[in-house]
Each structure stands twice: as structure tokens, then as C-alpha cells.
Amino acid sequence: MILCGAPTTLTATASAAPSAPVIAYITSQGTNSVTPIPVATNTSSHPSIPVGSNPVGVTIAPDGKTAYVTNDVLRGTVTPIAVATNTPGRPIPVGGFPVGVAITPDGRTVYVANRGSNSVTPISVATGIPGRPIPVGSHPVGIAITPDGNTAYVTNELSGTVTPIAVTTNTPGRSIPVGSFPVGIAIAPDGNTVYVTNVLSHTITPIAVATNTPCRPIAVRPSPNGIAITPDGETAYVTSLNSGSGTVTPIALATNTPGRPIPVGSDPAGIAITPDGNTAYVTNFSNGTVTPIAVATNAPGRPIPVGSFPFGIAITPGSGVGSLHGCGWRNNTQSPHTAPAASGAAR
Numbered sequence: 001m002i003l004c005g006a007p008t009t010l011t012a013t014a015s016a017a018p019s020a021p022v023i024a025y026i027t028s029q030g031t032n033s034v035t036p037i038p039v040a041t042n043t044s045s046h047p048s049i050p051v052g053s054n055p056v057g058v059t060i061a062p063d064g065k066t067a068y069v070t071n072d073v074l075r076g077t078v079t080p081i082a083v084a085t086n087t088p089g090r091p092i093p094v095g096g097f098p099v100g101v102a103i104t105p106d107g108r109t110v111y112v113a114n115r116g117s118n119s120v121t122p123i124s125v126a127t128g129i130p131g132r133p134i135p136v137g138s139h140p141v142g143i144a145i146t147p148d149g150n151t152a153y154v155t156n157e158l159s160g161t162v163t164p165i166a167v168t169t170n171t172p173g174r175s176i177p178v179g180s181f182p183v184g185i186a187i188a189p190d191g192n193t194v195y196v197t198n199v200l201s202h203t204i205t206p207i208a209v210a211t212n213t214p215c216r217p218i219a220v221r222p223s224p225n226g227i228a229i230t231p232d233g234e235t236a237y238v239t240s241l242n243s244g245s246g247t248v249t250p251i252a253l254a255t256n257t258p259g260r261p262i263p264v265g266s267d268p269a270g271i272a273i274t275p276d277g278n279t280a281y282v283t284n285f286s287n288g289t290v291t292p293i294a295v296a297t298n299a300p301g302r303p304i305p306v307g308s309f310p311f312g313i314a315i316t317p318g319s320g321v322g323s324l325h326g327c328g329w330r331n332n333t334q335s336p337h338t339a340p341a342a343s344g345a346a347r
Contacts, residue, residue, distance in 0.1 A: 004206040004215035007233040007253045008190035022274060023083070024281050024315045025067050026290060027055035028307025034058065034069055035306040036086055039274055039281075039315065042292055044306050049086050051079040057101040057312045059110070061125070064317030068110050068123075070098035078112055078123065083316060092128055094121040100143040100185075102152065104167060111152050111165075113140040120154055122170055134170050136163040142185040144194065146209060153194050153207070155182040162196055164212055176212050178205040184227040186236065188253065195236055197224040204238065204251065218256045220249050226270045229253070230295060231277040237293070239268035239282060248282055250298055262298050264291040270313040283310040 024037045033048035034055060052071030060067045060083070067081040076098050077091035095114025103110045103125070110123040119133035120140060137156025145152045145167070152165040161175035162182060179198025182205070186195050193215075194207040203217035204224060225241035236251040240261075247261035248268055265284025273280045273295070280293040289303035290310060 004193050004208050004256075007188045007193060020064065020083075020316070022316055024272065024290070024313055025058050025060065025081070026270075026283055026306050026310045027051075027058050027069060027071075027312040028288075028310050029054050029056070030288075030308030032071070033307050034067070034081065035310070037281075037290065037304060037306070039279065039292075042301070042304050044290075044304055046086065048307055049081055049088055051081070051088055052077050052091055055079075055312070056099050057113075058314045059101045059103050060314045060316050061103055062105060062107045062317065066125075067314065068101055068103065069312075070094075070101050070112060073097050073116070076114060076116070078110065080128070090128070092123055092130060094123070094130055095119050095133055099141040100154070102143045102145045104145055105147060105149045109167070111143055111145065113143045113154055115139050115141050115157075120152070120165060131170070134165055134172055136165070136172055137161045137175055141183050142196075144185045144187045146187055147189060147191040151209070153185055153187070155185050155196055157181050157183055157199075160198075162194070162207065173212065176207055176214055178207070178214055179203045179217060184225050184238075186227045186229045188229055189231055189233045193253075195227055195229070197227050197238060199223050199225060199241075204236070206256065216256075218251060218258065220251070220258050221245055221247060221261060224249075226268070226282075228271045228273050228280060230273055230280075231275065235295070237271055237273070237280050237282075239264075239271050241267050241269050241285065246284075248280070248293065259298070262293055262300055264293070264300055265289050265303055269311050272313045272315045274315055275317060281313055281315065283313050285309055285311060 026035045036046045055071040057070040069079045080089040096116025100113035112121045122131040137159035139158040142155040154163045164173040179201030181199040184197035196205045206215040221240045226239040250259040265287035267285040269285045270283040292301040
């Protein structure tokens with residue numbers, strides 16, 4: 001494999017004060033809800049928002065007006081939430097066991113990875129109507145979209161591959177081989193490189209977008225899961241789930257070098273970074289908390305209590321997980337520290 005080139009460092013541009021506060025939205029599988037946290041106060045004093053059963057992924061529209069949450073393992077739905085009022089809307093039917101969710105930069109289409117259907121469902125934001133499912137690999141979970149909006153990349157955990165999808169035609173391309181049990185996925189802000197977490201290989205695979213070529217894997221701590229990249233493109237942060245380590249690993253993307261692990265809560269899963277790049281927020285699945293991390297110093301802050309079994313996280317405006325855009329995934333039916341079943345049983 002080739003070594004991917006260093007990312008282009010982007011400089012944040014000063015802007016006027018936002019018209020609305022920056023808020024992190026966290027899915028809680030144990031309470032079937034979403035918890036909003038204003039990042040200015042790091043408090044979860046806002047009422048939780050009821051959604052479908054077992055919510056996993058969450059993403060937020062580029063205009064910051066709507067959050068989209070994947071839920072309902074059996075029926076398979078996406079719940080839109082009006083950010084201004086934190087009101088859930090009518091669930092949108094998708095495929096079986098929806099996990100990852102991402103939205104195009106123009107805000108027109110939401111893409112949902114259906115783990116149980118081996119497909120991706122596009123949803124028209126204007127109408128709320130799901131389109132024809134797009135076939136991908138086995139057990140798709142994570143999804144991210146390039147900054148130019150041309151390509152969606154989907155991790156297929158049982159296939160050990162990533163499927164690129166041409167957004168203009170919703171056509172899947174040739175699968176890209178990565179490591180074992182790929183889950184989390186994030187794309188560098190310059191759009192040149194995709195980064196994939198491989199849970200069972202204990203690596204991160206960079207993929208060159210121009211050629212869809214996998215590059216030399218980056219060795220990290222066991223069970224890498226969620227991943228997010230700072231807006232300047234300099235650092236990726238990776239959570240280690242099911243490893244018992246309770247850490248997040250920063251990676252310098254100029255050299256693909258992992259740094260000193262940052263201690264957080266038990267079973268860190270999802271991760272997202274504020275638009276100003278100052279703070280990363282990590283969901284601690286087994287603690288029912290979220291840990292803020294100061295990006296400048298990599299120092300963890302005081303954990304913030306949220307609902308039980310928190311997983312996915314997205315931050316307004318326009319960021320998301322992945323997460324599972326910027327995130328991995330799990331389900332509270334599997335006990336912590338248990339390796340994912342080869343059969344792909346729910347976790």
C-alpha cells in the first residue's frame with residue numbers, strides 16, 4: 001500500500017457571532033432519547049428528546065436547523081428533530097437496523113447505512129421521502145460524505161471493505177479493502193483522504209480519495225471505533241470501545257503518528273468536534289456521560305451526565321457523527337469489553 005500524503009492544513013476564518021448557541025446532540029440507547037448539551041455551559045439541563053427505540057447515529061443539517069437520528073432496530077426509521085424547538089418529527093422509514101447517517105453539504109439528501117439490509121437509503125430533505133436503497137457490502141454501519149458532496153463512503157463491517165457511492169447517481173463503486181471489521185469513518189476537511197477505524201485489526205486505514213486506494217494502516221490502541229477530525233485537518237481523535245482502556249488517541253495527520261492516549265470514561269464510543277476546533281466531545285457508553293477534551297492541550301474536562309448508554313454525537317452547525325459520521329457504533333445488548341461477534345450479532 002502507498003502512504004497517503006499529508007493533509008492540507010486549513011485555517012479557521014473569524015466570523016460574526018452565531019445566531020444560535022452551539023449545541024451537541026447525544027443519542028442515548030438506554031432511554032430512547034437524545035440529549036442536547038449547550039457547549040457554552042457543558043450542562044445537560046435541557047429536557048431529553050424522545051425518539052425511536054435504540055437510537056444510534058445522529059447528524060445535523062448544514063444550516064443547523066434539523067438533526068436526524070437513526071433508530072428502531074426492527075422497523076428501521078430516522079427521526080428528524082427541529083433544533084429550534086427540540087421537537088421530534090414523524091419517523092421516516094428506511095432499511096433494517098439503521099446505524100450511520102450523514103447529510104450532503106448542500107443539505108438536500110440524508111444518507112442512512114442500514115446494517116440489517118446491506119444497503120444505504122437516500123432521503124430527500126425537501127420531502128422527507130426515502131429513495132431506492134443502494135446495495136453495498138455486508139453490514140454497513142458508518143458513512144461520511146466528501147466536502148464537495150460528490151461521494152459518500154460506507155464502512156461494511158463484515159466485508160472488511162468501504163463502498164464509495166456517487167451521490168449524483170446513487171451508484172455504488174468498487175469496494176475498497178481495508179482492515180478487519182471497519183466501523184468508524186471520517187473525511188479530512190480538504191477532502192483528499194478518508195480515515196477508517198478497523199476494530200479487529202486495531203488500525204486506522206487512510207484512503208486516497210482521488211484514486212480510492214487504501215494507504216498504509218496506522219496502528220492504534222485496541223478496538224478503535226469512533227473517529228473525528230479537527231476543522232484544520234491537523235488531528236484525528238479515535239475512541240477505543242470494548243477495549244477496557246477508556247481512552248481517546250490523537251493522531252497527527254501530517255505524519256500519521258498516534259499521540260499519548262487521553263483518559264476519558266468507560267467504553268468511549270462516539271466523538272465530535274466543535275466547529276471552532278477547540279473542543280472534542282466523547283460519549284462514554286458505560287458511564288452515561290460525555291467527556292469534553294480541550295484540543296489545544298488534549299486535557300479531558302469534567303464528565304457531563306446524559307442518558308444511559310450514550311452513543312452517537314453531532315454538534316451544530318453542520319457537524320455530525322458518525323457517527324456515525326465521525327463515530328463508530330455499538331448496541332447495549334452486548335456487555336462491555338466483549339469483542340464483536342463474527343456473526344454480526346447486535347451489540
